[in-house]
Amino acid sequence: MKSLRRLIYPYIAWLTVLIIIPFLFIVLATISTFHIFNSYTFRFTFDSLRFLTDPIFLNAFKNSIKFAGITTLICLTVGYPVAYFFANMKSKNKTLYVALLIVPIWSNMIVRIIAWENVFKPVSILNLFNLSFDMIGSDIAIIIAMVSMYLPFMIFPIYAVLDKMDHGYIEASRDLGANAFQSFYKVTLPLSLGGIVSGIIMTLLPAMTAFALPERIGGGTTILLGNLIEKEIFRGSFSIAATVSFVVMVVMLSLFMLIVRFDKEGETLL
Amino acid sequence: MLIYYLIFCLEDKLKKLIEIEGLTKSFDDTLVLKSIDLYIRENEFITLLGPSGCGKTTLLRILAGFESKDSGIVKFDGNIIDDMPPHERPINTVFQKYALFPHLDVFNNIAFGLKLKKIPKDEIEKAVKDALKLVKLEGFESRNIKTLSGGQQQRVAIARAVVNKPRLLLLDEPLAALDLKLRQDMQYELKEMQRALGITFVFVTHDQEEALTMSDTVVVMNEGEILQIGTPQDIYNEPKNRFIASFIGESNIIPGIMLKDYLVKFEGYEFECVDKGFKKDAEIEVVLRPEDIELKPANGGINGVVTDIIFKGVHYEIIVDVNGREYIIHSTDPQLVGNKVSLSFDKEDIHVMLR
Numbered sequence: 305m306k307s308l309r310r311l312i313y314p315y316i317a318w319l320t321v322l323i324i325i326p327f328l329f330i331v332l333a334t335i336s337t338f339h340i341f342n343s344y345t346f347r348f349t350f351d352s353l354r355f356l357t358d359p360i361f362l363n364a365f366k367n368s369i370k371f372a373g374i375t376t377l378i379c380l381t382v383g384y385p386v387a388y389f390f391a392n393m394k395s396k397n398k399t400l401y402v403a404l405l406i407v408p409i410w411s412n413m414i415v416r417i418i419a420w421e422n423v424f425k426p427v428s429i430l431n432l433f434n435l436s437f438d439m440i441g442s443d444i445a446i447i448i449a450m451v452s453m454y455l456p457f458m459i460f461p462i463y464a465v466l467d468k469m470d471h472g473y474i475e476a477s478r479d480l481g482a483n484a485f486q487s488f489y490k491v492t493l494p495l496s497l498g499g500i501v502s503g504i505i506m507t508l509l510p511a512m513t514a515f516a517l518p519e520r521i522g523g524g525t526t527i528l529l530g531n532l533i534e535k536e537i538f539r540g541s542f543s544i545a546a547t548v549s550f551v552v553m554v555v556m557l558s559l560f561m562l563i564v565r566f567d568k569e570g571e572t573l574l
Numbered sequence: 575m576l577i578y579y580l581i582f583c584l585e586d587k588l589k590k591l592i593e594i595e596g597l598t599k600s601f602d603d604t605l606v607l608k609s610i611d612l613y614i615r616e617n618e619f620i621t622l623l624g625p626s627g628c629g630k631t632t633l634l635r636i637l638a639g640f641e642s643k644d645s646g647i648v649k650f651d652g653n654i655i656d657d658m659p660p661h662e663r664p665i666n667t668v669f670q671k672y673a674l675f676p677h678l679d680v681f682n683n684i685a686f687g688l689k690l691k692k693i694p695k696d697e698i699e700k701a702v703k704d705a706l707k708l709v710k711l712e713g714f715e716s717r718n719i720k721t722l723s724g725g726q727q728q729r730v731a732i733a734r735a736v737v738n739k740p741r742l743l744l745l746d747e748p749l750a751a752l753d754l755k756l757r758q759d760m761q762y763e764l765k766e767m768q769r770a771l772g773i774t775f776v777f778v779t780h781d782q783e784e785a786l787t788m789s790d791t792v793v794v795m796n797e798g799e800i801l802q803i804g805t806p807q808d809i810y811n812e813p814k815n816r817f818i819a820s821f822i823g824e825s826n827i828i829p830g831i832m833l834k835d836y837l838v839k840f841e842g843y844e845f846e847c848v849d850k851g852f853k854k855d856a857e858i859e860v861v862l863r864p865e866d867i868e869l870k871p872a873n874g875g876i877n878g879v880v881t882d883i884i885f886k887g888v889h890y891e892i893i894v895d896v897n898g899r900e901y902i903i904h905s906t907d908p909q910l911v912g913n914k915v916s917l918s919f920d921k922e923d924i925h926v927m928l929r
Contacts, residue, residue: 491688
C-alpha cells in the first residue's frame with residue numbers, strides 16, 4: 305500500500321501549483337496593495353475591504369444571490385420529480401435513459417450559452433418559425449439559460465440517493481398506516497435530504513460564480529460577482545478583485561461545510 | 575346458561591381471522607402459489623415453514639397488501655380485502671431486514687404508526703414506553719437506529735409493529751439475521767409476547783426448529799403448495815410425506831410394505847405398528863426418528879455395524895450400516911466404530927406414510 309501512495313504525488317504537485325499558490329496570492333492581494341506589474345508600491349493594507357460596502361459590489365452580490373437562488377429553486381422543483389421518476393423506473397433501459405440526461409453536459413458550456421444568446425436575440429434562426437425574442441439583458445433570459453445549464457447537476461445527486469434507497473422503508477411506512485403521500489413526505493423526502501442538499505450546492509455554487517452566462521445573455525448590463533472580478537482585474541485593481549474572490553470563496557466553503565454536515569458519508573457527492 | 579357461555583367462548587376462540595381459498599399467484603409465468611387453502615384462527619401463532627422459494631413470503635406479502643393475487647379469495651374477519659391498500663389493513667409486519675427508518679430515533683420509529691393516527695401526544699409517549707418495556711429496551715427512546723445492535727434493531731422492529739395493536743402481526747423471517755443464542759432467546763420471548771398481547775402471529779421461517787418451538791400451528795409449504803397443516807407434534811411425529819419427514823428434523827426413511835392394519839414389513843422383518851387405513855400390501859415408507867432408535871448388542875432383529883460416531887454436545891450421532899443402508903441414531907451412550915449392534919424401537923415410534 306505504501307508504494308501506491310507515491311501515485312498521489314502528481315496530484316499534490318498540481319494542487320500546489322494551481323490551487324494553493326494562487327490561493328495564497330489571493331489572500332496576499334486581499335490584505336495588500338499587490339499588483340503584478342508594480343511591486344514598488346507594495347504595502348500591507350485592508351483598504352480593499354472597504355469595497356465590500358460599495359454599491360457596485362453590493363449590487364453584484366445581490367444579483368448573484370438572486371439569480372443563483374431562483375435558478376436553484378426552479379432546478380429543485382423541476383429536478384426532484386424527474387429524479388424520482390427515473391429512480392422508480394422499472395425499465396431495463398433505465399441506465400440508458402438516465403445517461404441521456406447527461407448528454408447536454410457533453411457539449412461545451414460556452415457553445416450552449418451562445419446558442420441561448422442567439423435564441424434571445426431579435427434576429428435568430430427562430431425567425432424561420434415566425435418567432436422572435438428580444439430578451440438579451442432580461443432577468444428571465446438569464447434564469448432560463450441558467451436552469452438549462454445547471455438542471456442535470458440537481459437531478460443527479462437526488463437520483464443517486466433515490467435510486468439507492470431501500471424500497472423496504474416505503475413498504476414499512478405503508479404497513480404502519482401511511483398513505484402514498486404521507487409515505488413520501490415522512491420517509492422518502494427526509495431520506496433524500498442528503499441528495500437535495502448536494503443538488504442545491506452543485507447548482508447554487510456554479511450559478512453564483514457564473515461569468516460567461518451573464519456576460520453573454522445579460523448583455524453586459526447585469527453584473528454578477530464573476531463579472532465584477534473580471535472587470536476589476538482589467539481595470540488593474542487586483543486587490544479588489546482578490547477581495548471579491550475571497551468573499552466568494554468564503555461563501556462556497558461555508559456551503560460546503562453544510563453539505564458535509566448533512567451528508568456525512570459523502571454518498572451523494574458525484 | 576353456563577353451557578351457552580362456554581360455547582360462546584369456544585366459538586370466539588376458534589373464530590377464523592383469515593380465510594384463504596384457492597389463492598394463486600405467479601411472477602413472470604412462474605407459479606409461486608398454487609391454489610392455497612388456509613385459515614388462520616384468532617390468537618393463533620401460525621408458522622409458514624418451507625425452503626426458500628416455496629412461496630411463504632409471497633403469501634405473507636399478499637396478506638400485508640404488498641402483492642396482488644391472481645385468483646382466489648382472501649378474507650379478513652369475513653370480508654374480502656383485495657382492494658384494501660396496505661395502510662388501511664389492521665395488519666402490521668416485522669420485516670426480515672427490519673426496515674427501521676434511519677432518519678428517526680427509536681422513539682419516532684415506534685411512534686410512526688401512532689402519529690399517523692393522530693393519537694394525543696401523551697398517549698403516544700405511554701404506548702411507546704410500554705412497547706419498549708415489552709421488548710426489554712427501556713430507556714432507548716432517543717437512541718439512533720444506527721447505533722443499535724442487530725438484536726436491538728430486531729426488538730425495535732417488533733415494538734414498532736405491535737405498538738399499533740394490529741389484529742394480525744406478520745413476521746417475515748425476523749430472526750434469520752441473529753446469532754444462535756439470541757435467536758433462541760427471541761423465540762421464547764416472541765411466544766411469550768404473543769400470549770401476553772393476544773395478537774394473531776403469522777411467522778415465516780425456513781428453520782424447522784424455530785417453527786416447532788414457537789407455533790400453535792405449522793403450515794409446511796413447498797413449491798407453492800401447502801403440504802401439511804398441523805400442530806408441531808403432528809408435523810414432527812406424523813409427517814405426511816417424505817419431503818416433510820426429511821425437512822422437519824432428521825429421519826431415517828425406509829421403504830416397506832403395509833401387510834395389513836397395524837402390521838408393517840421392512841428390512842425383511844414384520845413389525846407391529848399403530849398405523850392403519852392403508853391398502854393391503856401397500857407400498858409405504860417408514861419414518862424412524864434418530865432419537866427413537868435404541869442400540870442394543872446384536873441379536874435377532876435388524877443388525878448393523880457402527881461406521882461413524884460424532885459427538886454433538888447433548889447426544890452422540892451414530893451412523894449404523896444395515897446391509898448397505900445408513901441409519902442415523904441419536905444416543906447419549908457412545909459406541910465404538912465397528913461394534914455390531916441391533917436396532918430396537920417401540921411400535922409407537924414407527925411412522926408409516928405412503929410412498
